[in-house]
Amino acid sequence: MFLRNSWYVLGWTRDLAPGKPLGRVIIGDPVVVWRDETTGRLHAAEDRCPHRHAPLSMGRVEGDAIRCMYHGMKFGPDGRCAHVPLLETPPKVAIRTYPVVEKDSWIWVWMGDADRADEALIPDAHGIDNPEQPMRANSIEYDAHYQLVHDNLCDLSHVDFVHETTLRIATGAWWAQSAPRITTQDRSVRFERWFVDADLPGAQNGETVDTWISYDFHVPGIFVLRGARYPAGTAMECGMKEPVGIEPVSRNIEQQAVTPIDATHTAYHYATGLIGNTPEMTRKLAERMDVVMATFEEDREMIEEQQKIWDRTDPEVEKLFLPQDKGPFLMRKMMERLIREEAVSEEEDA
Amino acid sequence: MFLRNSWYVLGWTRDLAPGKPLGRVIIGDPVVVWRDETTGRLHAAEDRCPHRHAPLSMGRVEGDAIRCMYHGMKFGPDGRCAHVPLLETPPKVAIRTYPVVEKDSWIWVWMGDADRADEALIPDAHGIDNPEQPMRANSIEYDAHYQLVHDNLCDLSHVDFVHETTLRIATGAWWAQSAPRITTQDRSVRFERWFVDADLPGAQNGETVDTWISYDFHVPGIFVLRGARYPAGTAMECGMKEPVGIEPVSRNIEQQAVTPIDATHTAYHYATGLIGNTPEMTRKLAERMDVVMATFEEDREMIEEQQKIWDRTDPEVEKLFLPQDKGPFLMRKMMERLIREEAVSEEEDA
Amino acid sequence: MFLRNSWYVLGWTRDLAPGKPLGRVIIGDPVVVWRDETTGRLHAAEDRCPHRHAPLSMGRVEGDAIRCMYHGMKFGPDGRCAHVPLLETPPKVAIRTYPVVEKDSWIWVWMGDADRADEALIPDAHGIDNPEQPMRANSIEYDAHYQLVHDNLCDLSHVDFVHETTLRIATGAWWAQSAPRITTQDRSVRFERWFVDADLPGAQNGETVDTWISYDFHVPGIFVLRGARYPAGTAMECGMKEPVGIEPVSRNIEQQAVTPIDATHTAYHYATGLIGNTPEMTRKLAERMDVVMATFEEDREMIEEQQKIWDRTDPEVEKLFLPQDKGPFLMRKMMERLIREEAVSEEEDA
Missing domain, CATH: 2.102.10.10 (Rieske [2Fe-2S] iron-sulphur domain)
Incomplete structure (x- = not known):
């Protein structure tokens, strides 16, 4: 439904x-x-x-x-x-x-x-048409139920495993070693976290940065993430809270939409951008985008194979709830509640 | 059924x-x-x-x-x-x-x-083996129910739209601007019409012709069309009736068979020929056949996409009846009647 | 099941x-x-x-x-x-x-x-890793129920027809002109036969051999065949029984496994070897393996087309029992009995 x-x-x-x-x-x-x-x-x-x-x-x-x-x-x-x-x-x-x-x-x-x-x-995203903030965009189709894609985006601990040699390296962070702060909004779930002393890929002398990641996953499948890299120490200076009014060294923006086609197919429209604090750095970061774009195929391969296992599994077989599932769980509950409310509302109208 | x-x-x-x-x-x-x-x-x-x-x-x-x-x-x-x-x-x-x-x-x-x-x-067709009347023949398969192909062939007003830049130009006529005369035969429906002052494609000086088109669509899916081009004025001379005993400038012949494979697949065997009143003109017309042959792919694309919409639509959703539907309607009724009679006959035999 | x-x-x-x-x-x-x-x-x-x-x-x-x-x-x-x-x-x-x-x-x-x-x-097979007994191995997948592959392997009379120009020639024997001796073991069916005066392919002067073929088809789909070629006359000398203690001119070994993936797909893992009584002859025979390997595609084509006919046929339509079906019949009965016993045993455990 x-x-x-x-x-x-x-x-x-x-x-x-x-x-x-x-x-x-x-x-x-x-x-x-x-x-x-x-x-x-x-x-x-x-x-x-x-x-x-x-x-x-x-x-x-x-x-x-x-x-x-x-x-x-x-x-x-x-x-x-x-x-x-x-x-x-x-x-x-x-x-x-x-x-x-x-x-x-x-x-x-x-x-x-x-x-x-x-x-x-309609949640705010970013758009891909600003020439000073170049984004790479694409659309793919999953042979899978949209729920599996939602789950994927609401638990980024998978970066350490599915994207072990790609996005994990590119972000310089370990995503499964700590949990983000998760809060429920009206029609979205918010995920926030600092990565302290994250590796700066390509940096010489082992330079590290503090990375602030914040994203909202909105009903019915809109993912908008903003990440920002700051000099090491910034996280502590901000008391591990959201950095306000500080110019980051570089930023990344992700805007992705999960649109169910039907019960077995899902469209996925995604864009990603790495934006520096100077045009020169922005150009430099753009070269690294091939790695980021490749990760979407890694997700697709995992999720489509996961769907095949689901198809061969008795739906009564329970799944294990782990701490990592808080985000996917809250999102599923939110969708279920809205679908239920909609059914009630239709009955009342009738 | x-x-x-x-x-x-x-x-x-x-x-x-x-x-x-x-x-x-x-x-x-x-x-x-x-x-x-x-x-x-x-x-x-x-x-x-x-x-x-x-x-x-x-x-x-x-x-x-x-x-x-x-x-x-x-x-x-x-x-x-x-x-x-x-x-x-x-x-x-x-x-x-x-x-x-x-x-x-x-x-x-x-x-x-x-x-x-x-x-x-067995209805009379034409055959493709006469070297003086060269025909081009092919077979394709539709991922669609045969009914959609029948409908297509019993309402050629679609030529103006599906074949707007191909067959419509090649025939020099506007197929949706007037309706053919439609009569029911025993196991077929007959379609007849004049196109007056039709463009003669490739002609210089805006030369026009009167084109007589007559075709039968026979149970269970046999389409045999004969078209003929005459000097402008011929239609009026014939009182807008079938031209008899007048030699046309050129003729075209279509013989097509719709054979259901099963409820979701349909075979389609078609041949088409453009034949002049001189061997030289016949050779010249043969060059134009690529355009005609391409139109069969245009039909297939439309019908297969139409089938997909049908598959996603509640069968209870009614369709709109337009004047253009007279031919398809008569053919569907004829098929339904024969299938019904067959069921009754089998019961009587039992 | x-x-x-x-x-x-x-x-x-x-x-x-x-x-x-x-x-x-x-x-x-x-x-x-x-x-x-x-x-x-x-x-x-x-x-x-x-x-x-x-x-x-x-x-x-x-x-x-x-x-x-x-x-x-x-x-x-x-x-x-x-x-x-x-x-x-x-x-x-x-x-x-x-x-x-x-x-x-x-x-x-x-x-x-x-x-x-x-x-x-676990039945004894041969293995493919002995460098002195080179085997060629492969795996393919059938879009077919495993039963159709079992039937194929339990009635090699099909060699004369499906493999008329390949394996039949390569074996120099006529497989459908006489029946093997078939005996039931505990969890397998055994097939044994002599081909007397079989052609020796590639031989000059019309040289013939006596060929002894013996294979077991084990539950749940393991086919292990050993064939051996002897000088003409050996079959008679052995009283048409299994040759014991006689060194053959050449041997062939087949080890094949039919593993159901699900009700409509079947994996097939096969290996085949032609082994001479001298390393030189073994090398020579290895050249002829392309023919043998090609026969597996011949089987697949037949069986997948057979499955399509089954899919279009009312399962109530009876099939004809021929003498050739003794092997497939015994194997089907063995499988059915074991599956039935398993169901009974599960009930008793419950």
Whole structure:
């Protein structure tokens, strides 16, 4: 079961080619997005022509409308049929539309009751279009349930193992040797920690840094992390609390979205950036990004193999709860609560 | 559910290599066809050795018989076992045989009650073996239910959209701007129309033609189209009726067969020809065939994506009926009626 | 249904890379094997970390233990958890371990009740590591039920048909023209035969040999064949019985294991050797092995196509029993009896 009343990331804004609609499946429902040729605004609707259920995403953008390129039905941004070949008056039918927003380089679609769509619920990310803060972005697809990807992102102790020779080295930290501080927000879980005396990869003379890592994992699968490296000693100076008003040596930003396609497939849209305090350092750090980008394939391999073991395992077999599971557990409970509340709310409406 | 008492196209005659049997699945049933080495006639049977259910299509033709190449059982054209290694007398077993006919370059198999097989029910096509009327032929497979392919062929208004930059240009006509005359025959639906003042592609000085298009879509999925181009004005001269006794400038012929493999796969055997009124023009038109052949891939892409939307859609969701649907509707009703009659007839026989 | 109380071949010893665990699925259960870095012994366990069900086969060997490389849980050879990051005392959990034995170049795993594991039940094979008796080995996977592979190996009359131009020629014998002597052993079926005046492939002057073939097919799918070529006349001299104390001109050895992965996939580990009575002849025969190795693909093609026909056939449709089926029949009955006895035994234990 999926949460419906939520903003889901359909993909990157850049995935939308000029004049072409874009079709994706979100929580089992085909969705099409197109850009209004006049206003430049996005429109979203069910990706299904009411005539013969052809995908509108194979259609054509015409002004503010989308035309099905199977038999030519055209629909306005309000979903209403605007034209049908051979008919003088279009029939009084409409496709379902979805609230859609473009923000921080992502296309966000509200999959639930349109009346409840509130843009304030869209978490802040970073975007990938700032040339001074270069980000590398990509999208992949998991043959796995989204829950396994959530679990992965809510317990970064796996960095020491899954990414032992890649991200662990690149971050200079040991992620499984201590636990982050975890707090629950309204629709997200927050993870914060210092790594004291972390190795500075590539540094000479064994130079170390103090690294502050803070990330939020938002419903229904948005991961936004900000990391910052400071001179050794900064963590102590800050009393092991969040560093405020201190310029870091370098920063890293991760923005990732887990979007369930259906019960067995999950889309994953991720971007990552290493940003120095000078343009020169930023350029230098950019070279190291290949390592970071490769780690996403390490996660995919692990999670898809994990899914295969789940598929061969009686669902009654219990799993072991470890301290590391606090984050994944809180996130699962939050999702379960919201899905439950949604079911109750639908019953009350009925 | 499939219609059983019908001739199905198993494939092109040329698919049958000398001395080799050919196996295909039709409406869920494995069928093997082989050519008698003595008489040259075709034989058809279930593609399943009664011994261990190995496919006879991996077997060997021996005279008029077929031998299973797993353990060596041999079957005559009547389906009876003719030889088994180690046994002096073959066991009294037989495989089911099917009526099979070779006509117009296709292999036709009657999948139902053999007593009802009537060759007169095989519709006339054209064949691809006449060197003066060169045809291009191919076979592809759809990951889709056959109904979606039927619908496609019974509503050519889709040419303006699916084939907007290919077949629509090549035909010089607008297919969705007017409707054909549609009449129901006994086991087919007929579509007829004039395109007046159609563009003549490649013509200089904006020359136009009147194009007469007539096609029958026969149970259980045979599409035979004949088109003809005449000097502009001919349509009016004929009173917008079928042109009789007038030699066209050029003709085109399409012969296509939709053969269900099972509920989710469909074979499609198609041939197309552009034939001029002089050998020179015929050669010239042959060059334009690449465009026509490419359109079959355009259909496949649309239909397979349409099938995916169907798979993600509650079957209870109604579809919209448009005037364009008259042809597909009549064909679906005809198929449903015949399938229903067949069920009644089987009950009566029982 | 699968037999559980049995030794299954997980794979070749050489499949186990140094320091790396090896994961395979046997009768539906994921199994991991690793080699103790201290003692060199093998350990086997369920390939499923109790924490989040990640595959331990993606883990790391540490001494005698295996560590899950998702979140770092470590398990000793007794299956008990030995370490978890962040916890001073590991939790009292254990993974299921399996008896495992290394013998004749194969890794054998006992999938049933560990108390009943008896190494004496492991049939003798030959091994592939003797440099003076060179064997060629490989593993493939069938998209088919294991039963179809058993049937294949228990009726070699198929050599004349499936391997008509390969193994039949290479063996110089006609396999379907006479039947072997078949006897049932405790957990195997034995097949013995002479081929009198068999062609000696590659021989000049039409030289022939008498060939003695003897093989056992052991529960749950172990095929061990020994063949030997003698001067023509030997069969008669031996009274058509097993030749004892006579040195053959050349020998061939086959050792093959059929291991069900699940109900629709089967692993097949095979090795084959042609060994002469002189090193020179052995070298010469080794050249002919390509032909023998190719025959395994011929079997796979037939069996996978056979499985497709089974999938399209009502399971109620009876199959024909031929004299050739005596071996497959006895083996199926043996397997059925053992599976039935196992069910009864489990009930009694309960």
